[in-house]
Amino acid sequence: MKEQQAYYTLRSLPGILILLLLFLIPIAVVFSYALSDNASALINTISDSYTYRIILFTVTEAGLSALIAVIVAFPFAYIFSKYTFPGRKVIMTLSALSFTIPTILVVLGFVIWYGNNGLLNTLLMRISGSKEPVLEILYSFKAIILAHVYLNFPIAFLLITEAWTASSDVAEKASYTLGKSIRRTFFSVTLPSIKGSVISAFILIFLFCFSSFAIIMVLGGNPSYTTLETEIYRRARISGDTAGGASLSLISFAITGILLLASGYGRAKIKTERKTRKLIKGRGKTLFAIYLCVIVMLLFLLPPLLSILYRAFFTKNGVFTLRAWEEILGGGFGLISTAMEGIVMSFVIAFLASAAAIILASSMAMLSARKNSRLMPFLATLPMAAGSVTLGLGFSMLAAYIPHSSTIVSYLLVFLAHLIIVLPFSIRTITPGARTISPTLSLASYTLGASMGKTMRRVEMPLLRPYIKKAFAFSFALSLGEVNATLTLSDGHITTLPILIYRLIGSYDYQGAAALGTILLAEALIVFAIGEKGGNNGIS
Amino acid sequence: MKKTLVFMLILISAISLSANAPKENENVLTVYAYDSFAGDWGPGASLIPRFEEETGIKVNLVSAGDGREMINRVKMEGDRTDADVILGVTDDTAYEAYELLEPYESPMLENIPDELEFDPEHRLIPFDYGAFAFVFDSESEIRRPESLEDLASEEYRNKVILIDPRTSTVGLGLLLWSYTIFGDGDEFVAWWEAMKDNALTVADGWSSAYGLFTEGEAPIVLSYTTSPVYHVMNENTTRYEALVFPEGHEATIEGIGIIKGTDMREEAEAFIDFILSEGQTEIAVANSMYPASSAAELPDAFRYAPKPDKLFPSGQVSPEKTEELIQLWLDTMTR
Secondary structure (H helix, E strand, C coil), X not given: CHHHHHHHHXXXXXXXXXXXXXXXXXXXXXXXXXXXXXXXXXXXXXXXXXXXXXXXXXXXXXXXXXXXXXXXXHHHHHHHHHEECCCHHXXXXXXXXXXXXXXXXXXHHHHHHHCCCCHHHHHHHHHHCCCCCCCCCCCCXXXXXXXXXXXHHHHHHHHHHHHHHHCXXXXXXXXXXXXXXXXXXXXXXXXHXXXXXXXXXXXXXXXXXXXXXXXXXXXXXXXXXXXXXXHHHHHHHHCCCHHHHHHHHHHHHHHHHHHHHHHHHCCCCCCCCCCCCCCEECCHHHHHHHHHHHHHXXXXXXXXXXXXXXXXXXXXXXXXXXXXXHHHHHHCCHHHHHHHHHHHHHHHHHHHHHHHHHHHHHHHHHHHHHCCCCHHHHHHHHHHHHCHHHHHHXXXXXXXXXXXXXXXXXXXXXXXXXXXXXXXXXXXXHHHHHHHCCHHHXXXXXXXCCCHXXXXXXXXXXXXXXXXXXXXXXXXXXXXXXXXXXXXXHCCCCCCHHHHHHHHHHCCCHHHHHHXXXXXXXXXXXXXXXXXXXXCCCCC | CHHHHHHHHHHHXXXXXXXXXXXXXXXEEEEEECHHHHCCCCCHHHHHHHHHHHHCCEEEEEECCCHHHHHHHHXXXXXHCCCCEEEEEEHHHHHHHHHHEECCCCHHHHHCCHHHXXXXXXXXXXXXXXXXXXXXXXXXXXXXXXXXXXXXXXXXXXXXXEECCCCCHHHHHHHHHHHHHXXXXXXXXXXXXXXXXXXXXXECCHHHHHHHHHCCCCCEEEEECCCHHHHHHHHCCCXXXXXXXXXXXXXEEEEEEEECCCCCHHHHHHHHHHHHCCCHHHHHHHHCCEECCCXXXXXXXXXXXCCCCCEEEHHHCCHHHHHHHHHHHHHHHXX
């Protein structure tokens, strides 16, 4: 056991080092601003009542979004972890897609679909004969929640489904045999066994919504919906009040840090199960009910995405056109002619960052499972807790310290930035899997004469594979849609798809942006599909 | 295998951190510019080679973030900065840059109208400018608003897409514009209270605001006078019109300047002269701005970018006053 821990500690060192270096340096730079000048900016911020107002709103908005996303995901996770049916995998893959697209396209997709002049309203107006929009969803608090649930549903759905499928149903069956009701069994047997994934999903979504920005401002429709990140951004970028912005970053980091600690990241609980549940084949009426649920889910997930697809081929007036596509394929000039480069570049960066992330994360996950500590997931959550604006601020300050004009350095910095963004995800996705591998299994392998390396390769990694695949897909999607860090660090030399999308929108070409968004989605879809196909000997 | 990969990774990152910042060649002019100028897609990519060829001066173009980030970077680097020229400081942040710059009386100044010369000492020389304006969808069924005052009337309820001054310079532009017209008293508050009802939403930035507008969510959006040009050039439609208001328009002027203590003064002057002459048209088209030089020729589509009769340069309000206005705005909008 001791040797094994030492082995994994050694293998985890590079990951821990990278995590700490890439996280601590930018953060230290930011915080040094907050604390400069006798921390006067920090003291000012703490004594300002406005600060508390936005903290309250941010926590409310993020908590509510996370709660609803988890609740909505639950019934679907139940179906997907109990039954197997044709199309199950395809739908799970599709559900992860909304994760990939840059925020601005999500906003646009939402507007095209749910907007007052959007497709849904146009349809409803035609049916009802009304002249006014039938569903006024956008530009209100509920629009914020809807968009957040939409964006983060896949996290909750996939994480819970994964854990649920992997948990053994022996105890449940025993509970039924003992005459306990379904409800009782759910709360006292099932829920505890998937609790980790539910909390994990909640926290991830909370953190995402905590640092949400564009969605809250555009879809909320009212400046009173102000989050901490908005204020940090304003102070640092618009008012030039770096110290003030850094102070808020510090406060924001403290809040998320406390929440993380309070949510039980200090406590460790061992849980090892070797048996996973056997999925029941859906038949007849059950199958019909399943598909009904699936349709409901798809009706929620797909329209905003399809709206982007629609806009890539149709103008606002509904006229079919291939203009954007012809331009992408070489007919265009200026910005859009670099589309091909963007497609390849995004792919390469996302692939390398995710590959590096899963390699580093696997060892770290095993270490954290074997040492039975939650230190690693906690460590891995730090970059997320810091928030993207804060990290971006740190990166841009760093970029100013390391002037570079060489393209290779730009690539490296962007790669490292993506790595620090996706690594936490990989660790958090793989760790629950690592916990399900019984230490006795590894010990048995050693007894049979296998080395630690061989045990890892032949015994542990295959068992981890479904988790690693999921981690890879998530990381890939995340990196593919990354904008802020890339823009800050690339020095204008790297053209990735999302950056191109932003630039096209910046130069009025929304159709081109939608076309590139479609390509982005396709790219993600292919990688997801390949990932799913990679091996069927796993759990799902 | 995986181990080697990991080690390679560390090696690469170590090299990248140590091998950074190669010292600049002595005979290279270093220009700090904002991303959209210096990026591979920006006007810099074609202008710089032309300049190098014509003058024999090598240029190292550094993309240094947006205007404010550039200033911060030069400040942070202090005496050891490589920058000789800084391009793209807007008039509203100019006060932060002045201490870093030395004056230059370019011969090209004669083509630049006086009202654009926001810095009388010529530390920053204007090279292009734009004006904020509301853009109107002429296919909507509502009446064209005729003035800022008129825009606040009740018939435009939920018809206008605004942008937050806390996160966007365009949003800030309107805030200062309203301040110039209405002052910071009751008139200002009353106008914004009316606009609060008229605003469908207050977007985080120009991009999302304009996207909402072209999707038909509302018929009026805060943008620039030059916005219709794109629709004319690429979509062959004059459906979207920039509204010119008689009260006058808030302008943004972008300037270029020479960093204090440069040992490339002569080359820097040549570069600025080039930007103010040959570079004008290309920069204006790429940025969707008007060229500062009245000698520059513009594509025909710029006919649809109406020039306001009256311009208010935006560098007139102190940063403290701006903060105060944002606070007042926030109080009004969230009341």
